[in-house]
Amino acid sequence: MTTRLKLSERWTRYLLSQPESGMGYQRVAVRLKDGRTIRPVIVLNAELLEAPETAGIEAGNIVDITVER
Amino acid sequence: MIRSVPKELVHSLLRQPETGMGWQLVDVEHARGTPERMIAVNASFLASGWSELRNLARAEGRLSESVLFKAARNAAPAEIKAIRVVRPARMVTEMKSRGAAAPAPAADAPETFTEKDDQFRRFSAFENDRRVTSDNGLLPGTYGTTAKDADAHVHTGMDAVRRYALPNPAPAKYEFVIRPPERTRIKEGIVEPANNQPGGGVEIIFVEGSPPDTVTRGRTLPDT
Numbered sequence: 001m002t003t004r005l006k007l008s009e010r011w012t013r014y015l016l017s018q019p020e021s022g023m024g025y026q027r028v029a030v031r032l033k034d035g036r037t038i039r040p041v042i043v044l045n046a047e048l049l050e051a052p053e054t055a056g057i058e059a060g061n062i063v064d065i066t067v068e069r
Numbered sequence: 070m071i072r073s074v075p076k077e078l079v080h081s082l083l084r085q086p087e088t089g090m091g092w093q094l095v096d097v098e099h100a101r102g103t104p105e106r107m108i109a110v111n112a113s114f115l116a117s118g119w120s121e122l123r124n125l126a127r128a129e130g131r132l133s134e135s136v137l138f139k140a141a142r143n144a145a146p147a148e149i150k151a152i153r154v155v156r157p158a159r160m161v162t163e164m165k166s167r168g169a170a171a172p173a174p175a176a177d178a179p180e181t182f183t184e185k186d187d188q189f190r191r192f193s194a195f196e197n198d199r200r201v202t203s204d205n206g207l208l209p210g211t212y213g214t215t216a217k218d219a220d221a222h223v224h225t226g227m228d229a230v231r232r233y234a235l236p237n238p239a240p241a242k243y244e245f246v247i248r249p250p251e252r253t254r255i256k257e258g259i260v261e262p263a264n265n266q267p268g269g270g271v272e273i274i275f276v277e278g279s280p281p282d283t284v285t286r287g288r289t290l291p292d293t
Binding site for chain 1: 176192193197199200209211212214229233234274
């Protein structure tokens with residue numbers, strides 16, 4: 001199952017400063033507070049993050065997002 | 070017949086990207102007659118194709134600048150109005166239709182420039198597309214497609230999902246029309262299959278975005 005998460009405006013602003021990976025989306029790596037890095041993760045329209053539910057990504061435990069090719 | 074590139078057009082060729090190392094695939098617009106697709110070598114010489122260059126190399130034992138110069142000296146001066154490098158997406162589309170080597174995505178393409186009156190499209194599942202700025206421009210690194218590709222192949226939101234291999238399965242039904250000024254920096258390529266979608270559309274990256282007042286809302290397409 002995939003979960004869809006709305007990113008905070010801070011991350012959206014950051015993602016808007018980065019190039020897209022394709023029309024309307026970015027492929028990113030997400031680093032979490034517990035040290036794990038989840039990749040690849042898709043972000044739609046610089047604001048909606050889609051990841052497997054099992055990855056355990058929540059808005060409050062994202063430490064870093066990096067756009068990947 | 071090998072010809073020299075007219076002196077006044079050398080600079081124009083040097084401002085355009087190479088197709089391969091040391092050569093450019095070009096469309097030559099003659100003062101009279103129909104346009105001709107040719108190979109430009111070192112922005113200095115024009116040949117009708119690689120076979121002509123290979124024959125010359127075979128006859129002379131090498132293909133140096135002096136050999137090309139000598140061959141071009143025997144040709145009547147060409148009356149050429151303009152020379153344009155065939156842009157990568159156009160080239161790869163033609164290669165693809167001939168079943169030649171796999172075309173490359175835009176991210177791997179050399180930078181080129183838009184031409185006067187070029188038009189592009191962008192499709193989104195979101196009416197408030199965040200890459201379109203509040204002053205109706207595009208942010209750097211934003212993707213689009215050519216108007217020609219969109220108009221020929223995208224009639225529904227799901228057409229856009231398939232053709233541009235979008236990961237969001239929601240129909241990309243909101244169309245944005247992009248009219249950038251001449252010489253806007255872009256990269257052109259072909260969408261690779263991804264996200265369980267076939268791809269195959271032309272993709273454009275607006276390297277530095279597009280300036281204010283160049284983006285308008287287009288059609289709202291049916292979902293399917």
